[in-house]
Amino acid sequence: xxxxxxxxxxxxxxxxxxxxxxxxxxxxxxxxxxxxxxxxxxxxxxxxxxxxxxxxxxxxxxxxxxxxxxxxxxxxxxxxxxxxxxxxxxxxxxxxxxxxxxxxxxxxxxxxxxxxx
Numbered sequence: 001x002x003x004x005x006x007x008x009x010x011x012x013x014x015x016x017x018x019x020x021x022x023x024x025x026x027x028x029x030x031x032x033x034x035x036x037x038x039x040x041x042x043x044x045x046x047x048x049x050x051x052x053x054x055x056x057x058x059x060x061x062x063x064x065x066x067x068x069x070x071x072x073x074x075x076x077x078x079x080x081x082x083x084x085x086x087x088x089x090x091x092x093x094x095x096x097x098x099x100x101x102x103x104x105x106x107x108x109x110x111x112x113x114x115x116x117x
Contacts, residue, residue, distance in 0.1 A: 002027030002106045004095045009111030012085055016115070020080040022095030022108050029053075029076040033098045036069060036080045038091035038113075048093070049080065053100075063089075085115045 008020040020036065035050035049069035050058045057069055068081040078095060095108030 002029075002032065002097050002099075004097060004106055004108035006093070006095050006108040006111045009093065009113050011114045011116065013117055014086060014115055016085050017081070017083045018085065018113060019082070020093055020095075020111055020113075022078045022080075024076040024078075024097060027076070027097070029073055031100050033100065034069075034071055034078040035096040035098070036078075036093055037096055038089075038093045040088075040091040043091075045094070050096075051078065082113070085113075087115045089113060090115050 003025045004022050006020060006022050008018060010018060012018050030053040033050055033052050036048040037045050038048050039045040046060065048060055048063055049067060051069045051071050059067060066084045071078045091113060092110045093113050094110050097106045
């Protein structure tokens, strides 16, 4: 089973940037499509971005052009670079790994991102 450990969350001012990291262990990393989801207070969890093992990406419209998902297969790590952050980006961000064969999901522990003055 893959284990996902997130890091990089925190408090940032509007317009600022943060970079989230998610390190995978105990897995064959290239068998997973990786993604980031977020959940704001009182709202449902929503997809932010996904990236396949080959590097194909998909973004939610709300973050398109501001966020960039990437992965380093050698380091078995996925990143979310968040630029031009807005208060509405405030949420707990969760790393996701979806197995290509089984379709089962694994989740990171969640990282709080707060965008506020």
